[in-house]
Each structure stands twice: as structure tokens, then as C-alpha cells.
Amino acid sequence: MGDSGRRPCPIFFCMRYYTQNQYFREHFGTRVQKLSVDGGFTCPNCDGATGSIVGCSFCNNAAFVPSYCQPSKTIASQIEEGIAFHRHRCRTSPLYLVYFQTYSNTYASVDTLRERYLQALQHPSVVGLIVATRPDCINEENLALLCELSKSHYVAVELGIESCYDSTLIAINRGHDVACAFRAVRLVASYGLPVGGHFILGLPGESRTDILKGVGQINQLPLTSVKFHQLQILRGTTMEHQYLTDEQFRNSLLLLSLPTYISLLCDIIERLRPDLVVERLASEVPPRYQAVAERAFRRADGRWIRNEDIPPLVDAELARRGTHQGSKLHILNSK
Numbered sequence: 001m002g003d004s005g006r007r008p009c010p011i012f013f014c015m016r017y018y019t020q021n022q023y024f025r026e027h028f029g030t031r032v033q034k035l036s037v038d039g040g041f042t043c044p045n046c047d048g049a050t051g052s053i054v055g056c057s058f059c060n061n062a063a064f065v066p067s068y069c070q071p072s073k074t075i076a077s078q079i080e081e082g083i084a085f086h087r088h089r090c091r092t093s094p095l096y097l098v099y100f101q102t103y104s105n106t107y108a109s110v111d112t113l114r115e116r117y118l119q120a121l122q123h124p125s126v127v128g129l130i131v132a133t134r135p136d137c138i139n140e141e142n143l144a145l146l147c148e149l150s151k152s153h154y155v156a157v158e159l160g161i162e163s164c165y166d167s168t169l170i171a172i173n174r175g176h177d178v179a180c181a182f183r184a185v186r187l188v189a190s191y192g193l194p195v196g197g198h199f200i201l202g203l204p205g206e207s208r209t210d211i212l213k214g215v216g217q218i219n220q221l222p223l224t225s226v227k228f229h230q231l232q233i234l235r236g237t238t239m240e241h242q243y244l245t246d247e248q249f250r251n252s253l254l255l256l257s258l259p260t261y262i263s264l265l266c267d268i269i270e271r272l273r274p275d276l277v278v279e280r281l282a283s284e285v286p287p288r289y290q291a292v293a294e295r296a297f298r299r300a301d302g303r304w305i306r307n308e309d310i311p312p313l314v315d316a317e318l319a320r321r322g323t324h325q326g327s328k329l330h331i332l333n334s335k
Ligand code: SF4
Pocket: 043, 044, 045, 046, 054, 055, 056, 059, 060, 061, 102, 103, 104, 134, 160
């Protein structure tokens, strides 16, 4: 990517990395809350279009979405329930972004996409959309629609990239390769839309060194934001079966304890371009979905680590090291 598309490097206000809250405050002048909805889409890795009906080996969509997200409900009622859900958790905001999260939210005809997106944008408190999808479900037609909507609303695309290595994507039955993902990032960015990349840390066969090398590739992409989270082995997935039955598979996983995970996140952030928004650093699912008890992600007192526990731990570790986002970019640049 040339430098022309990049924003100037931000001054990190509260944390030693560029948080999503900071980005939204810069963009909207206030706090903005994301509201997940289920738009009733499916995905080509589940319906046979990629040659697979079992999906990615780690995937269990039900584990990630709040209980109010049900495709049987209208998008309007999911938004109302979502606002109430966040109010209950004291996450009130004057502005909301509807997050089409489950499955592949550009995997339908443009007419269907238009109808579902417009339903979301009709709500008076909704100022925009974040559309999560697979890289092979992005094309000129759906981007033209998103671009049209972006003239009046904030519209961003989030792409599931997951890994910078083809061998990993094959191992998790992803159904597309790295080149496809990187092409999609460039295509979305060429339409002037913010584009986020989602990555999973600890996928089978990836070492810490592999992950850190991947940061160099991430930095070269015209991404606006990145999301990282630890691999979770969820009930009902192919990966659960592999974990329980295949010792070689178990040995191919990076078993990250909480301290090693925090340390890895800090190593990544230090190597990350400073203008990349770091949206997320962890993921949590209700314990009933956990196939493998993540001892690693419990505190000494046995309490589960929550998503919101991770950023302060990362910030404290960066402070202890005297570093911040991008402070070790030169390590990658000199290789
Ligand atoms: S992770 Fe996404 S692309 Fe993979 S099977 Fe699940 S919904 Fe489909």
C-alpha cells in the first residue's frame, strides 16, 4: 500500500495503542455502541458452494452472538432488544452502528442486501453499518451498494482473514486462500470504505514466530482496523472432534496461558502500523460452548477472564516495557 491512503498517525489518548473507542470518538465526536444483528444470511462454506458443508473447523456461530440475535426476529426488533441489552449493561450511547455479524453478510443478491441494510438504517439512533463477511463474498456489485449507502451513513466492511498462511487456511477448512483475502481487502479499500481484518491467534501449526511475521503482511495491507482473538475450541465444531481424538492436532496448537497471550499481543502491537485501529484483543463465549476448559484464560482465583479484562492488562504490559503501538515497526522493516 502506498502512504497516500493512510491517515496521519494518531496520538494515543488513553491507551498505548489505537483503540476502537478512540477511533469512534474521532469520527463521531462521541461514544458509539455496536449492535449485533442476525440478518438471516448463510455462508458459502456451509451450503456447499465452496465444496464444503461443514464450514470452518472452528466455527459455531451460535456461540458468538447475544441471545437477542435471532434471524426469526425482524432487524428492527433485534435493534430495539440490542439497545435494551446494552442499556442493561450500562453501555448506553446516543449513536449505534448495526453490526451484521453472523455468517457472511454480503452473501445474497444485491436486492436482498439492500432491503436488509435499509431496514437497519431506518432506526433513528443508527448511524451506520459494519458488515462482516468472507473475502470470497465481496464483489463490485455489493461494494457499489455499500458505497452508495456510505454517502449518507458510516459503512465499514469486516473481512475474516484469520491467518496469513495458506497451510493454516487449508488446515481449518476455510475454503479460500490468503491471496483471495488480501485481494478483497484491496478491493474494499479501493471503494474508499473502512475495512477491518479479523485474525485468530493460535491456529493449528502456527508458531509465535509465524504470527509475528504475519504482522509484516498485515502492515502492508490497506486495512483500517484489525481484530485479534485467541483460538477457542467450541462445542459442536470439527475442531472439538480433532482436539479430542487427534494427538498430533493437539500438539500443533499454541497453548497460550494468559501471561503468554498478553505478551504475544504486546509483541504484535509493538510491530503494528500505528494508524491501524485495534478493535479487539480477545473473544469470549458462554462457558457452555467451551469444549476445552480454558484454564489458561482463568485468573488464579478461577474467575473467567472477560474480554474487557484484556486491554488494561495489555496496556499495563506495554507501559512496563516502555513501548506502544508501532514502536518496534523497525524490527519488521529491517528484515
Ligand atoms: S466462520 Fe464464517 S465462513 Fe467459516 S463456516 Fe463460519 S460462518 Fe462460514
